Amino acid sequence: MSLPISTPLPLLSGAPHERRDAARNREALLAAARELVEREGACAVTMEAVAAQAGVGKGTVFRRFESRAGLMIALLDHSESEWQAQVLGGPPPLGPGAPALDRLLAFGRSRIEATLGQRELIAAAGGRVRTSGAFGFVLMHVRLLLAEIGTEGDLPLLASSLVAPLDVTVLEDQVLGQGMSVDRVYDAWADLTRRVVRR
Amino acid sequence: MSLPISTPLPLLSGAPHERRDAARNREALLAAARELVEREGACAVTMEAVAAQAGVGKGTVFRRFESRAGLMIALLDHSESEWQAQVLGGPPPLGPGAPALDRLLAFGRSRIEATLGQRELIAAAGGRVRTSGAFGFVLMHVRLLLAEIGTEGDLPLLASSLVAPLDVTVLEDQVLGQGMSVDRVYDAWADLTRRVVRR
DNA sequence: AGGCTAAACGGACCATGGTCCGGTTCTATT
């Protein structure tokens, strides 16, 4: 029952010990998927195609990413991290340093654009986005900004209500389906937000 | 170029001439699906199972309902119509006769409950609900109420923003996932709504 | 009634997400 002192603590490393070949395959698969997505669009990203392109078996894809939705989320991870970095440490008004309301409005604009920009992947990820860390971050961010503004009420749910209209399905319907302009959608969201935070 | 005077106008009959066997099969399929859904839950409603239960070929199910989502929407049609009737002609405050704000709040409560009550079917219908007539009705109703209240702004989008947080995926996550009570979710929505309409 | 045509039918067939398990390979331990 002795603790081997040489074992490095997991610290914050995401994967709690992934074998080297496994890690290599993960990278190969991500690269393959990225290539497929840019060459033929997200809907061409079939699990078998990714496996073939990466030169591994289909089972491996599933072991690494659990499901198609999981793979999509992994693909989104990069851009999502970048976006989070902008929010957390980028220039105002999206990043810190601006008044909270300005940050909130900038957040909305940025989210609309980011979501529409990646709509294929996000849609392909389906409902699973909700359980992804990225989504939690968004919710938390809005909630904190609302608190900073001094908004009263059930902040978690209020935040959720502000985020809900930014869902891919909603935006796709409005912009692609109904032909509304992004500006108009954003203006309406900003209006909504101002009404919500107005004291 | 003579108009045959004996041809009855289509009037408002939904199906523009469905053959009798086709109509019979549609009913049989709906009945089969309903039985399956109540006996084993919505996820047991597989297209082949429905076909078998109704005693027809699989192709028929697809010809009648286009897709699994279409079948689900057809299954929802009944309860949806009933709900619309309540809104259009039922007792206040959900139905006409109450102040518009009261009607709006009653709408929210009712929608939350209806949605959660049918969550399995709605979820199984997927994004297709958005294009169903029922969804359009909801949007229109909220929009009209907002107008009646005298709310200013981009009413179509404001309505959409109020409806978005009532989406199945959102409600499921909050109530089932996070364990929030329906009352709490409703209170937050009512709060949101009051802020939006507040002049 | 008989015949003609558009519509409906059925079920084989395909594509794809997801599961499983026997065999292989990495890595820690001695």
Add this chain to the structure above:
DNA sequence: AATAGAACCGGACCATGGTCCGTTTAGCCT
């Protein structure tokens, strides 16, 4: 270096949504 066993791999296999097309049938017209 040898060893043990956990982790990983591949690809056959399954389930199910969706398509297709040769065959059947309802409904109309003469």
